Amino acid sequence: MVSRRRRGATWAGVAVMVLVVAAPARPAAAAEDLEAAQRRANQAAAELARATEEMARADDTVAHLEGRVAQVEARVAEVRGQVRELAIRQYVQGTARVTRILRMADANQVVRAQQYASVIAETSTAALGQYRADKEDLRVEVAALEREQKERESTVGELRRRQAGAVRELERLTRAAEEARAAREEQERREAAAAASAAARTAPTAAPVQDGPAPATAPAARAPATTPTTRAPAPATVSGDWICPVQGPHAFSNDYGAPRGGGSSHMGNDILAAKGTPVVANVGGVVTQRNGAVSGLAYFLAGDDGNRYFGAHLDSFGASGRVAAGTVIGTVGNTGDAAGGPPHLHFEIHPGGSGYTNPYSTLIKYC
Numbered sequence: 594m595v596s597r598r599r600r601g602a603t604w605a606g607v608a609v610m611v612l613v614v615a616a617p618a619r620p621a622a623a624a625e626d627l628e629a630a631q632r633r634a635n636q637a638a639a640e641l642a643r644a645t646e647e648m649a650r651a652d653d654t655v656a657h658l659e660g661r662v663a664q665v666e667a668r669v670a671e672v673r674g675q676v677r678e679l680a681i682r683q684y685v686q687g688t689a690r691v692t693r694i695l696r697m698a699d700a701n702q703v704v705r706a707q708q709y710a711s712v713i714a715e716t717s718t719a720a721l722g723q724y725r726a727d728k729e730d731l732r733v734e735v736a737a738l739e740r741e742q743k744e745r746e747s748t749v750g751e752l753r754r755r756q757a758g759a760v761r762e763l764e765r766l767t768r769a770a771e772e773a774r775a776a777r778e779e780q781e782r783r784e785a786a787a788a789a790s791a792a793a794r795t796a797p798t799a800a801p802v803q804d805g806p807a808p809a810t811a812p813a814a815r816a817p818a819t820t821p822t823t824r825a826p827a828p829a830t831v832s833g834d835w836i837c838p839v840q841g842p843h844a845f846s847n848d849y850g851a852p853r854g855g856g857s858s859h860m861g862n863d864i865l866a867a868k869g870t871p872v873v874a875n876v877g878g879v880v881t882q883r884n885g886a887v888s889g890l891a892y893f894l895a896g897d898d899g900n901r902y903f904g905a906h907l908d909s910f911g912a913s914g915r916v917a918a919g920t921v922i923g924t925v926g927n928t929g930d931a932a933g934g935p936p937h938l939h940f941e942i943h944p945g946g947s948g949y950t951n952p953y954s955t956l957i958k959y960c
Contacts (some may be wrong), residue, residue, distance in 0.1 A: 869925065
């Protein structure tokens with residue numbers, strides 16, 4: 594039978610062994626958590642992109658129905674005026690027509706008057722029929738517009754829900770990235786401490802102390818003061834290398850070509866990130882800043898690789914002019930027509946300086 598003290602010591606040893614064995618697994622677990630968080634964030638970005646497409650279609654449908662209602666209303670107003678004019682004419686002529694016909698001595702005049710009255714009656718009947726048909730069309734179009742407006746309100750609610758979900762996943766991704774970084778630093782610290790401990794164990798032991806006065810020795814030369822080691826700065830990225838334009842936790846999906854309001858299409862990819870996340874020059878080149886009603890704070894980058902890049906909805910500007918790859922040229926925001934939505938960088942690639950191409954394959958490689 595194991596004594597209580599011995600059993601306690603045994604469990605303590607097991608606990609120490611478990612900690613020692615489990616400690617190296619923390620960075621791997623943190624990396625797995627980070628990958629899972631990244632997948633969830635990218636999925637949330639894809640769902641948000643789909644909701645944005647649905648919103649654009651709803652806006653276009655409502656605008657189309659509003660245009661049709663306006664056309665029918667104009668037609669109804671026009672026919673209403675014709676009916677009113679014919680009604681007045683019929684009233685005026687209806688009371689005096691018999692008297693005028695009785696005064697006519699010429700039979701031809703009587704025939705012409707009767708024909709004229711018949712034309713007026715037929716015209717009035719046709720106008721009234723058109724008026725009734727247009728009024729029915731207007732009722733149908735207005736009902737369709739009201740239904741579509743209600744559906745759009747539902748779409749707006751779904752869009753806001755997915756926006757909130759994307760923001761939450763980005764926050765989780767940011768926390769996971771911070772935990773992974775902390776785990777890496779802790780692992781590096783443990784490895785450095787273990788290496789220092791091993792070096793201390795293998796270092797030569799000091800000479801034994803002798804009895805009596807120590808023999809005179811020449812004063813030892815003072816060792817030169819050691820300077821703390823510093824990490825050498827990373828070499829500048831050469832022209833042509835490609836860097837992810839958003840330097841921080843981010844998420845994106847393949848939303849190139851997705852419909853937007855007014856019949857337009859999305860000609861880039863939206864990279865979701867927290868407001869204030871650095872935006873860098875993905876290649877070396879020349880940066881030009883702009884501020885537009887739709888794009889908000891934006892930039893053009895004439896890349897040294899021969900391509901032209903465009904980024905929009907910045908929260909603030911950084912460097913401009915001639916820049917090296919990796920230079921901070923702004924921060925992620927939601928200016929322009931992105932106001933009220935989640936912060937993101939709208940990113941475009943114009944190969945050879947003109948036209949459009951889907952940035953997704955490039956972003957998925959470098960981001």
